[in-house]
Amino acid sequence: MEPGMLALLGRAISLMENLGFLWVVQTGFELDLWRELEERRSLEDLAALHPTWDKVLLDHWLEQAFCQELLTKDNLSYRVSKLGRAVQTYRSQGLEAMFQEFVHHWNPGFAKLPQLLSRQGKKLNFDPKMEEELISQASLASEPFVWPFLKHKCQKSKWQRVLDIGCGEGLYLNKLLESCPSLRGVGIELNPVVADRARKHTRSWGSRLEIVCEDALHAGEELGTFDACLLNNNIYFFSPEERKELLNNLKRLLKPAGEIGILSALRQNEPQFRRVFPTQVSRNLMSFFIACHEGFEGLPNEDEIRELLLATGCTNIEVTPLPFLVSHYFFARMPN
Ligand SMILES: C[S@@+](CC[C@H](N)C(=O)[O-])C[C@H]1O[C@@H](n2cnc3c(N)ncnc32)[C@H](O)[C@@H]1O
Incomplete structure (x- = not known):
């Protein structure tokens, strides 16, 4: 394989890994899964706690969080790893706000970059959630x-x-x-x-x-x-x-x-x-x-x-x- 192609594939794979980390951590914050997984729990335990949730997606979330070394797995049950515990511990010290910024504001903001850069669209304005909460909290x-x-x-x-x-x-x-x-x-x-x-x-x-x-x-x-x-x-x-x-x-x-x-x-x-x-x-x-x-x-x-x-x-x-x-x-x- 041409070295340029190999380097590009490497970047694309590490991008997927980083995106996976972002989405898994953010979902865990929104659904309070990091706290729930401070205790050892299986897919079945979590499904019983949240009977209306999509069990297939929950299974994928657990698997991805395990792949990202955020959870440990023992037989069929999961629990936060050291990294997962740190996510929960530092959540209120700027981490949750930072991840919310990335998912809800950086992603849609940068999606408009072609229009912004070519001046085919108006520059963005920080929305109230950013101004009233996320900017000052992410700074922590x-x-x-x-x-x-x-x-x-x-x-x-x-x-x-x-x-x-x-x-x-x-x-x-x-x-x-x-x-x-x-x-x-x-x-x-x-x-x-x-x-x-x-x-x-x-x-x-x-x-x-x-x-x-x-x-x-x-x-x-x-x-x-x-x-x-x-x-x-x-x-x-x-x-x-x-x-x-x-x-x-x-x-x-x-x-x-x-x-x-x-x-x-x-x-x-x-x-x-x-x-x-x-x-x-x-x-x-x-x-x-x-x-x-x-x-x-x-x-x-x-x-x-x-x-x-x-x-x-x-x-x-x-x-x-x-x-x-x-x-x-x-x-x-x-x-x-
Ligand atoms: C990124 S936060 C930093 C907060 C804090 N200094 C810290 O380091 O954790 C920036 C803060 O500056 C405030 N700010 C921006 N423009 C300002 C101005 N003209 N006068 C007073 N505060 C302002 C924002 O509302 C925001 O809360």
């Missing part, structure tokens, strides 16, 4: 990489007041206040449904923390001044012009020598030769998906963020790649 998945770095930064710089722009579910504010007892925080969140959830998640902090529902571009001096201002996983919501406006606005809210932190996945053009997982592919794909939407240009690259910080007059720019290069954290000092 990067916490294991981000938090150790952020915690170290906060303790080293001895922040006393932090402003979290586009705070989403309030995850980082919660963790910051928990680990630094004298810290106070303000979160700004544009989407009212997300802001309400952030308030709910952070209400135990009382007056130490406030969640304000507004556009960060309009953040005013009534919020007070801060030692650090964080823009985590949301710089791509702002156009290049808005980014300058936002950072110039934030200057007024930072104390002398205050810090600005920008956390973002980056778009990269150069292939990386040494990497553990091919994460650059998925990152550029995320940029591609974002760019399919009206008013969005995708993820920035490293130079764009550096230039933005320099144009705002920032100094001491540090760029830290997070493990597996899922994101980069930029920290800089604002001019006094």
Whole structure:
């Protein structure tokens, strides 16, 4: 066989395997099968639990989940494997939201790519489920990489007041206040449904923390001044012009020598030769998906963020790649 054909077949087979994983995991979430299979169960047991379900499809789902090493099999009964248990454990930490995005939004969005690219169709708009739920919840998945770095930064710089722009579910504010007892925080969140959830998640902090529902571009001096201002996983919501406006606005809210932190996945053009997982592919794909939407240009690259910080007059720019290069954290000092 011609080597090109062989390589193509290899890609097609691994694509089928990845699609199978996506559909099986997502179905398990929607039907709560990962929880039910924490206990050993056969096809017959599950069919008895769900007498109206299609038994042939259930049989195929079990078989596929076993092939994908999500279930173990002993005689006729199945149970979650280590991987299947991890799926259930991390479900509420961004995993379920991410898989819902892929199945319900990436698939139909990319199906329109020929029309979008040739300008025969209008760019997409994020639907309310994405804006009110999935975008902020999928973002939780990067916490294991981000938090150790952020915690170290906060303790080293001895922040006393932090402003979290586009705070989403309030995850980082919660963790910051928990680990630094004298810290106070303000979160700004544009989407009212997300802001309400952030308030709910952070209400135990009382007056130490406030969640304000507004556009960060309009953040005013009534919020007070801060030692650090964080823009985590949301710089791509702002156009290049808005980014300058936002950072110039934030200057007024930072104390002398205050810090600005920008956390973002980056778009990269150069292939990386040494990497553990091919994460650059998925990152550029995320940029591609974002760019399919009206008013969005995708993820920035490293130079764009550096230039933005320099144009705002920032100094001491540090760029830290997070493990597996899922994101980069930029920290800089604002001019006094
Ligand atoms: C991907 S989420 C990130 C949430 C959180 N920062 C995190 O890292 O987990 C981006 C959030 O930014 C919010 N956002 C987007 N544009 C905004 C704006 N102009 N002002 C305030 N929040 C905004 C979105 O509503 C969304 O909740």
